[in-house]
Amino acid sequence: MNQTPQAAIYRPASEIDALMPDIAAPVAAADFPQTILRYRNDRAAASVGLDELSDAQWIAHFGRFEPLEGSLPQPLALRYHGHQFRHYNPDIGDGRGFLFTQLRDDAGRLLDLGTKGTGQTPYSRFGDGRLTLKGGVREILATEMLEALGVNTSKTFSIIETGEALERNDEPSPTRGAAMVRLSHSHIRIGSFQRAAFHDDKALLAKLTDYALTRLYGETPGDNPSAQLLGRVVERTADLAASYMVAGFVHGVLNSDNINVTGESFDYGPWRFTPLWDAHFTAAYFDQQGLYAFGRQAEAIHWDVAQLAVSLRPLVEAPSLIEQLERFPTLYGDAMQRRFCWRLGVEGIDPGAMIEAAVRGLVTSGTPIDRFFHDWRGGTAPSGAHYDDAGWAPFREAIAGFTALPNARDHPYWSDEAPCSMHIDEVESIWSAIDTDDDWTPLHNKVAAIRRMGDAHRIAR
Numbered sequence: 001m002n003q004t005p006q007a008a009i010y011r012p013a014s015e016i017d018a019l020m021p022d023i024a025a026p027v028a029a030a031d032f033p034q035t036i037l038r039y040r041n042d043r044a045a046a047s048v049g050l051d052e053l054s055d056a057q058w059i060a061h062f063g064r065f066e067p068l069e070g071s072l073p074q075p076l077a078l079r080y081h082g083h084q085f086r087h088y089n090p091d092i093g094d095g096r097g098f099l100f101t102q103l104r105d106d107a108g109r110l111l112d113l114g115t116k117g118t119g120q121t122p123y124s125r126f127g128d129g130r131l132t133l134k135g136g137v138r139e140i141l142a143t144e145m146l147e148a149l150g151v152n153t154s155k156t157f158s159i160i161e162t163g164e165a166l167e168r169n170d171e172p173s174p175t176r177g178a179a180m181v182r183l184s185h186s187h188i189r190i191g192s193f194q195r196a197a198f199h200d201d202k203a204l205l206a207k208l209t210d211y212a213l214t215r216l217y218g219e220t221p222g223d224n225p226s227a228q229l230l231g232r233v234v235e236r237t238a239d240l241a242a243s244y245m246v247a248g249f250v251h252g253v254l255n256s257d258n259i260n261v262t263g264e265s266f267d268y269g270p271w272r273f274t275p276l277w278d279a280h281f282t283a284a285y286f287d288q289q290g291l292y293a294f295g296r297q298a299e300a301i302h303w304d305v306a307q308l309a310v311s312l313r314p315l316v317e318a319p320s321l322i323e324q325l326e327r328f329p330t331l332y333g334d335a336m337q338r339r340f341c342w343r344l345g346v347e348g349i350d351p352g353a354m355i356e357a358a359v360r361g362l363v364t365s366g367t368p369i370d371r372f373f374h375d376w377r378g379g380t381a382p383s384g385a386h387y388d389d390a391g392w393a394p395f396r397e398a399i400a401g402f403t404a405l406p407n408a409r410d411h412p413y414w415s416d417e418a419p420c421s422m423h424i425d426e427v428e429s430i431w432s433a434i435d436t437d438d439d440w441t442p443l444h445n446k447v448a449a450i451r452r453m454g455d456a457h458r459i460a461r
Helices: 015-019 042-047 055-062 133-148 190-198 202-216 225-247 294-315 318-325 328-344 352-365 369-375 390-399 424-437 441-458
Strands: 011-013 024-026 036-040 076-078 082-084 087-089 099-104 110-116 155-166 175-184
Touching: 015 099, 015 202, 036 055, 036 133, 042 155, 055 155, 076 099, 082 190, 110 133, 133 155, 133 175, 133 424, 133 441, 190 202, 190 294, 202 225, 202 294, 225 294, 225 318, 225 328, 294 318, 294 328, 328 352, 352 369, 352 390, 424 441
Parallel strands: none
Antiparallel strands: 011 099, 024 076, 036 155, 082 087, 099 110, 110 175, 155 175
């Protein structure tokens, strides 16, 4: 059973100083015409001791970006490189956001408050440094849904409308502008290491490795810190890839600058939840080759982690890095089994055959992913459904050997007629209410429904 978390106290930090000035450039936030508070995530704020801020204080810090006491005196735009759709790009970095604050949560974990849409930086290239309000709303929905489904994700912390009219090529314009703040377990990316390797900066590579191990993983570096770090990243990202699959989520842009070294999902652009188990489903209209399609996400993330290994080569010989990389497929398979059983609310020995039968049934029958997990929660066969079809016989036989987790169906959510989903039609409907009538009620209602679903999943052991 869940327990209400204890309120945290505000614990500022500035650990990023250990990497300065190599890792980032000081910048100033844009001066917005207006700062209208549209969303504050008090649940996330409570975990870092900021939930007691008044709305005026909240706007001052997260709309005007007045420094939080004891942390960074000035925002920092991080420098990094990255492979974007497998093409190396040395001309990127935080182009419309920055690291605003570092602080610790109620467990002592170092976290970042980073921004999006807060103005131009030295890495903006030809961009305006802004974020659309629709983009901010979409990120709220993505992060809330992923958190509810057990994915290790950043939290959308704040959305403030800026009173600006933005021109965009891929949506009706002019459209409303926003400044977003996200709470993340680090903004140090694989691309941060790639930049250091590109410049043959062994000292920075060593500092980045030490920072990640000591500040982010809380570990003492051993005899081979590079392989030690790569091993942790392999473990976290293999689990991340599996969590996407079990959630039915497609990130859309799994470039190496979008994979951070803590394995936490972040930076949501053209994301989608696929209604069906369709390996070819893509989220980004510009992903013409399906590089980051639903069924290729593990491959894409593994490829990105391999670029981290390449970047660490100036510090260590290849065999120890290869050894860590080769763990990814097995770890991914283990995570798929663990997470699939978690969402089903069952436990048993050797779930591989059961999962294979479930996926086959999902594909051949066209059953929606969320519907399947909702119907079969606790491993009990639903009545009056199409699961009596011959195509589901292997799954029905396999699931019979599993037992329900304690409290698997105790939450009233499991008696709802339909599961809580987040597909593109509903995303557009929620945005339309805001855009047309300035009606935020559908968004707030959806966040409440998603959190209720999350509570239903967490109630089981």
